[in-house]
Amino acid sequence: MPNDSPLNSVKPSPRVTLAAQLYATAAAPTKKEASQMAGLHPNYLTMLRDNPAVNEIIVGTQTRVSDEA
Numbered sequence: 001m002p003n004d005s006p007l008n009s010v011k012p013s014p015r016v017t018l019a020a021q022l023y024a025t026a027a028a029p030t031k032k033e034a035s036q037m038a039g040l041h042p043n044y045l046t047m048l049r050d051n052p053a054v055n056e057i058i059v060g061t062q063t064r065v066s067d068e069a
Contacts, residue, residue: 003050012053019045020054024061 012020019031019038023045028034031045048054 005050007048008051010048010051010053012048012051012057015040016045016048016054017057020057021061024058025065 010016015038019028019034019040022028022037023031023034028037031049032042035045036042045054
């Protein structure tokens with residue numbers, strides 16, 4: 001059963017994008033810390049775990065980082 005949460009259709013804000021990038025690059029070791037560093041509620045990035053746009057940011061950033069390594 002697909003997760004029909006309204007959070008799945010949220011367009012990532014600049015702060016969400018920053019949190020996702022911090023997490024993806026391991027600058028923040030946890031989603032909670034990444035959220036806090038970006039000025040979001042500590043659980044916000046975790047709450048967006050099923051959001052395809054946020055996941056695309058995380059995977060894309062991780063891919064770019066690994067390509068540069």
